[in-house]
Structures are given as C-alpha cells and as structure tokens.
Amino acid sequence: MSLSDLFRRRKEDSDADTGASDAPVFPTKALAKFLASLHVREQPVLIDLGPVVGPNVNFFGEQLGCKIFVEDLSKDIDRHVREGHVADLPAFFKQRFPQPDASVDGILCWDVFDYLDKASAQSLAQQLTRILRPEGAVLAFFNTTEAAPTNKPVYTKHVVVDPATVQHRTYAAARGKQKPLNNRDIQRMFEPLRITEQFLLKTNTREVLFRKPKT
Amino acid sequence: MWKRDESVKPTSQPQAPAAPVASTPQASAPAPQPDARRMDKDMVHIGKSVIIKGELAGSEDLTIEGHVEGKIELKDHVLTIGPNGKIKAQVFAKSVIVQGEVNGNVTATDKVDIRDGGSVDGDIVSPRVAIAEGAHFRGSVDMQRKGAAPQPQPAKPQPQPAQEKPQPQAAAR
Numbered sequence: 001m002s003l004s005d006l007f008r009r010r011k012e013d014s015d016a017d018t019g020a021s022d023a024p025v026f027p028t029k030a031l032a033k034f035l036a037s038l039h040v041r042e043q044p045v046l047i048d049l050g051p052v053v054g055p056n057v058n059f060f061g062e063q064l065g066c067k068i069f070v071e072d073l074s075k076d077i078d079r080h081v082r083e084g085h086v087a088d089l090p091a092f093f094k095q096r097f098p099q100p101d102a103s104v105d106g107i108l109c110w111d112v113f114d115y116l117d118k119a120s121a122q123s124l125a126q127q128l129t130r131i132l133r134p135e136g137a138v139l140a141f142f143n144t145t146e147a148a149p150t151n152k153p154v155y156t157k158h159v160v161v162d163p164a165t166v167q168h169r170t171y172a173a174a175r176g177k178q179k180p181l182n183n184r185d186i187q188r189m190f191e192p193l194r195i196t197e198q199f200l201l202k203t204n205t206r207e208v209l210f211r212k213p214k215t
Numbered sequence: 216m217w218k219r220d221e222s223v224k225p226t227s228q229p230q231a232p233a234a235p236v237a238s239t240p241q242a243s244a245p246a247p248q249p250d251a252r253r254m255d256k257d258m259v260h261i262g263k264s265v266i267i268k269g270e271l272a273g274s275e276d277l278t279i280e281g282h283v284e285g286k287i288e289l290k291d292h293v294l295t296i297g298p299n300g301k302i303k304a305q306v307f308a309k310s311v312i313v314q315g316e317v318n319g320n321v322t323a324t325d326k327v328d329i330r331d332g333g334s335v336d337g338d339i340v341s342p343r344v345a346i347a348e349g350a351h352f353r354g355s356v357d358m359q360r361k362g363a364a365p366q367p368q369p370a371k372p373q374p375q376p377a378q379e380k381p382q383p384q385a386a387a388r
Contacts, residue, residue: 052353054329054346061344061358069355 023169025161029199030139030207032163034106037137037211038064044105047131049073049112051157051171059160066105071097073112073124074155074173081174089116090123099131107132109140110158111205113186114147114177121181125189129212138193138210142186145204147177263299271304280315290324298332311341313350320354 038044044066048056052070060068076096080086107128113121128138141158153176159167183206187195190210197209258276261267265281272288279287280297287294287306294308300315310325313333321327323341334351342359346352 052346052350054344054348054350057344057346057356057358061356065359067355067357070352072353 023159023167025165025167026203027164027201028166028207029164029201030197030209031160031166033197033209034108034137034139035063035163037135037209038066038106041105043067045069045103046106046108047071047099047104048108050108050110051075051155053157053159056158056160063163069099069104074115077112077115078174086117086120089120093120093123093127097127097131101130102133102136104131105133105136107136107138109138111141111143111156111177113140113181114143115155115173115175117178118181118185122189129190129193132193132212134212134214136212137196138190140208140210142206142208143177143180143204144200144206146180150176153177261300296333 038046041064044064046060046064046066046068048060048068048070049072050056050070051072051074057068057070060066073096076092077089080089080092109128113124116124132138153173154170155173157169157171159169161167181189186206186208193210193212195208196211197207199207201207258278259273261277261279261281261283263280267281267283267285269285270288271277271283271285274289274292276293276295277287277289278295278297279300279302281299282301282303284303285305287302287304287308289308291309293310293312294306295312296302296315296317298314302315302317302319304317304319306317306319306321306323308323311321311323311327313321313327313329313335316334318336320337321335321339321341323339325341326343326345327335327339327341328345329335329347329350329352331347331349333347336351336353338355338357339352340357344356344358
C-alpha cells in the first residue's frame with residue numbers, strides 16, 4: 001500500500017466516523033428486556049461483541065454490577081476481509097471464544113450478524129449458544145431490508161443512552177452489510193435457544209432477545 | 216576573561232535557595248513553572264529513558280513515562296501512565312490514569328481512566344471505569360455495583376412482583 005493510499009484510506013475512515021454530538025439516537029425495546037433478564041443474577045458475566053464503548057461499560061457495570069468482556073468482532077471481520085480470508089471466518093469463530101461451556105449470562109451481539117454471510121453467522125451463533133448459561137440471554141439486532149450498495153461501508157457503534165434509547169455512531173468498515181437473514185434462519189441458527197422477545201422497529205431493524213432454556 | 220555574572224551575585228538579603236516552589240507562594244511573582252517543577256505534592260516521575268524490571272511499590276502518586284515490567288503497587292495513590300509510558304505489569308493502585316500502554320491486569324480501588332490514545336490489554340477490576348473515545352481496550356471489566364447490597368437474605372421471602380421491574384433503574388445517571 002502506497003503512502004497516498006494510506007492517507008486516502010485514513011480520510012475515508014474519518015469521513016465515515018460520526019462523533020457523539022451529531023450521531024442520531026433511536027429507540028430500543030429489547031434492551032430493557034435484556035437488562036431485566038439479567039437483573040435477577042448476582043454479578044452476571046456479560047460479553048459485548050461490539051467495539052469498546054466507555055459509556056456502555058459504565059452503563060452495564062452500574063446497572064448490573066457485572067463483569068464485561070469486550071470481544072470486538074468487527075476487527076476480526078475487517079482483518080479477514082482485508083487479508084482476503086473471508087471464507088475462513090466460520091472456522092475462525094469456532095476457535096474465537098476461549099470461554100468454557102455455559103459460563104456467560106448475557107451476550108450483546110448488536111448488529112454483528114448483519115456483516116456475516118450465512119455460514120459465518122451459523123458458526124458464530126453455535127459458539128454463543130455453547131458459552132451461554134441456561135436461562136442466559138442474547139440480544140441481537142438484524143436488518144430486515146437489503147442494504148444499499150455503498151463504497152463507504154460503515155459499522156455502527158451502539159451507545160446506550162438509557163434502557164430505551166441507543167445512539168448510533170458510525171465508523172469505517174471493510175465491507176458492508178450482507179444479505180439479511182430471514183426469521184426462520186435466525187431461529188434455526190440459535191437452536192436450542194428460544195426467542196422470547198422480538199420487535200420490528202420502524203428503522204427496519206428486528207430486535208431479538210434469545211433465552212437459553214433450563215436443561 | 217570570565218566576567219562574573221551579576222545576576223547570581225549574592226545580594227544583601229539572603230534568599231532561601233532551592234526552596235520548594237509551592238511552599239512559599241508569592242503573590243508578586245506568579246511565574247509559570249514547567250510541569251515537572253510544579254509537582255508540589257508527593258509525586259514521583261519516572262522519565263522516558265528509564266526501564267524498570269521488577270516490583271515497584273510506593274506511598275506517593277507516581278507518573279510513569281518510561282518502561283516498567285513486573286508489578287506496580289500504589290495502594291492509596293494515583294498512578295498515571297503518561298503518553299510515553301509502556302507497562303507490562305500487574306497494576307494495583309487507588310486510581311489509575313492511562314495515557315500510554317498497559318499490558319497486564321489493572322486493579323484500582325477507586326477508578327481506572329483510559330484516556331484518548333491510551334491502551335489497555337488486560338482485565339480491569341475497579342468500581343469506576345472511564346474509557347474515552349479513541350482509547351484501546353481489550354479484556355474484561357469487573358465493576359462492583361454502586362452501593363452494592365450485601366448478599367441476599369435467603370430467610371426473607373420477597374413478594375414476586377418486586378423482583379422484576381418493568382424498567383431498570385437509571386437514577387444514577
């Protein structure tokens with residue numbers, strides 16, 4: 001990569017970033033349900049699959065008194081895209097999570113599944129199901145419409161404002177959202193988890209709360 | 216050949232040489248002091264060129280701009296890792312401010328503050344954690360709930376509706 005390419009790339013990255021002040025806020029219905037499901041647990045263990053967001057760490061720490069693992073999957077996806085190894089993502093996800101079986105109380109996926117093809121999404125969902133404790137919860141957002149093609153793809157940082165509101169801050173991504181997963185695919189991917197709450201928002205986002213049944 | 220510098224010539228009024236800057240504040244001469252000189256309270260500064268391997272413990276606030284490997288323990292004091300600081304150590308302090316790089320677990324009894332440009336690879340245990348936009352963090356954060364209630368009393372049965380609240384509390388925000 002030449003120096004000019006590097007500068008151009010950095011400019012594109014900064015163009016894609018939205019700061020805290022100009023980022024829009026959106027309602028969320030499933031987040032409050034997710035929190036309620038974890039409130040009953042003493043010191044729950046949480047995994048956040050999004051980028052590290054300081055206010056979120058504070059929010060979940062104060063609300064739940066939990067231990068949070070930040071496992072930013074967007075960096076992993078970007079690395080595979082840039083190196084041309086996207087096909088390796090399903091195998092990569094099988095090794096990605098060192099957590100033992102049934103050791104995590106809650107998982108925040110945000111919209112990470114939108115950036116994965118079906119095979120990778122399936123592999124990731126299997127791993128999340130494996131590490132989730134019985135009665136644990138998974139919160140995931142799924143886009144319901146085909147994303148318009150763009151030469152400036154972005155990820156979204158979901159910054160929790162309060163249990164009913166989330167701010168969306170964008171930053172540059174190596175590739176855009178993939179083909180939306182349909183409802184049945186989502187349900188099958190996460191088996192044996194059960195969908196306990198599902199909200200279709202005006203933003204064409206489907207918010208889904210999964211719970212792992214008691215064994 | 217050498218002309219005596221008149222400015223350092225002793226005057227008739229004796230002055231206290233090398234007195235601590237902050238100990239006798241003078242209203243007439245509020246000359247700005249460089250940062251390194253302004254450390255009027257107990258604070259130690261480890262410079263850029265210093266490399267320490269081993270265990271570092273103390274009872275003063277400490278700023279590290281150099282490299283430290285091993286263990287740092289400042290139980291009741293503030294540890295600041297400056298922009299040039301590189302730490303590969305387990306850190307225990309009252310409060311930790313990270314502007315440089317930390318590779319290791321950080322435990323603070325008060326607060327961990329990762330500033331813009333700061334980087335932590337390791338697990339954080341602290342009741343308060345601030346991670347700025349632009350900071351790098353990889354690991355886990357363990358925060359105790361503010362005003363955490365003691366272990367629940369198993370003997371007292373609670374009415375069922377009180378357990379599940381429709382909206383989680385956000386009063387602290």
